[in-house]
Amino acid sequence: MRELEQKVKKKLLDTRDSTTLKVRVDDTDLMQVVHFKNYLMYFDQGFVSFMDGIVQGVSKCVEQGIVFPVKRIEIIYENSAKFGDIVLIETRVKDIGKKSITFMHDLYRESDKALLARVESVRLAMDWNTKKLLNVLDFFAKYM
Amino acid sequence: MAEHEKKVIEKLLGIEDFYELAVRVSDTDLMDVVHSNIYITYFDEGFISFTSKLNKDCGALHKEGIVFPVRKVEIEYISSATFGDTVLIHTRVLQVGNTSITLSMDCYKNTKSADTLLVKGRIVRLIMDLKTNKLIKITDFFKDII
Numbered sequence: 001m002r003e004l005e006q007k008v009k010k011k012l013l014d015t016r017d018s019t020t021l022k023v024r025v026d027d028t029d030l031m032q033v034v035h036f037k038n039y040l041m042y043f044d045q046g047f048v049s050f051m052d053g054i055v056q057g058v059s060k061c062v063e064q065g066i067v068f069p070v071k072r073i074e075i076i077y078e079n080s081a082k083f084g085d086i087v088l089i090e091t092r093v094k095d096i097g098k099k100s101i102t103f104m105h106d107l108y109r110e111s112d113k114a115l116l117a118r119v120e121s122v123r124l125a126m127d128w129n130t131k132k133l134l135n136v137l138d139f140f141a142k143y144m
Numbered sequence: 145m146a147e148h149e150k151k152v153i154e155k156l157l158g159i160e161d162f163y164e165l166a167v168r169v170s171d172t173d174l175m176d177v178v179h180s181n182i183y184i185t186y187f188d189e190g191f192i193s194f195t196s197k198l199n200k201d202c203g204a205l206h207k208e209g210i211v212f213p214v215r216k217v218e219i220e221y222i223s224s225a226t227f228g229d230t231v232l233i234h235t236r237v238l239q240v241g242n243t244s245i246t247l248s249m250d251c252y253k254n255t256k257s258a259d260t261l262l263v264k265g266r267i268v269r270l271i272m273d274l275k276t277n278k279l280i281k282i283t284d285f286f287k288d289i290i
Contacts (some may be wrong), residue, residue: 030206030211031211031213031274036213036214036217037181037182037184037185037188040180040181041181044181044222062174066270067174067175069180069221070180070221071174071220072218072219072220072221073180073217073218073219074216074217074218074219075216075217075218076215076216076272077214077215077217078212080213128175135145
């Protein structure tokens, strides 16, 4: 079991995910740039893309009642994206706790690789049916 | 630091604002709770209410090209709200920098008490003039509040 845990941990820490999306008109606000809330939506997308690569379809987990609530986020905004920009989201795991997993997401404008925002997010894995938190490594060991 | 500046900072640090809003259906997600991203829009509402308390109308200011970009956000999620609840946003000034202002924006479910805390939020905002693309000094912007 211990060996499997180490394997899962290594796989999670070694995985690098990158995904892109195109800024829509309704992402922008009166300052002509993407509203700061929408970067949260973008890194949610990064999380989903990361999970899809690891557990093959995060939506299947959700269908089975496993959800991933956010416990904490910290975002630093460096530059702003505009309508028509392609946003590149790079996601990796920074730390794995017993009941939590910390992700780092770097958001770039694809055209000039300008850093838009840097996000640290702590997520939990929860069984929605029993409302109990899952051991993160057990969860990944089961689904990987 | 000029005496007037000190007074402005002191006044800002003493201001508290409470703003209440009702959770909308579209704020909730498949977990039947207000989605974690939505609290940021609540912070916007709290900020607008906070500035209006200081006789600064964000809508009118926007028409003059004065905006409040966000530099940093930190949110800690404690418990959850859903449709049918109201959210009470408690805004306080934590720090006044040269061109940035740090606000604490704690959200409570219905009423403020230790066991109704939904999220602890902290946000760093700037004030910018879009006509010149220059940042405005915080104490200059609020100089007329005293």
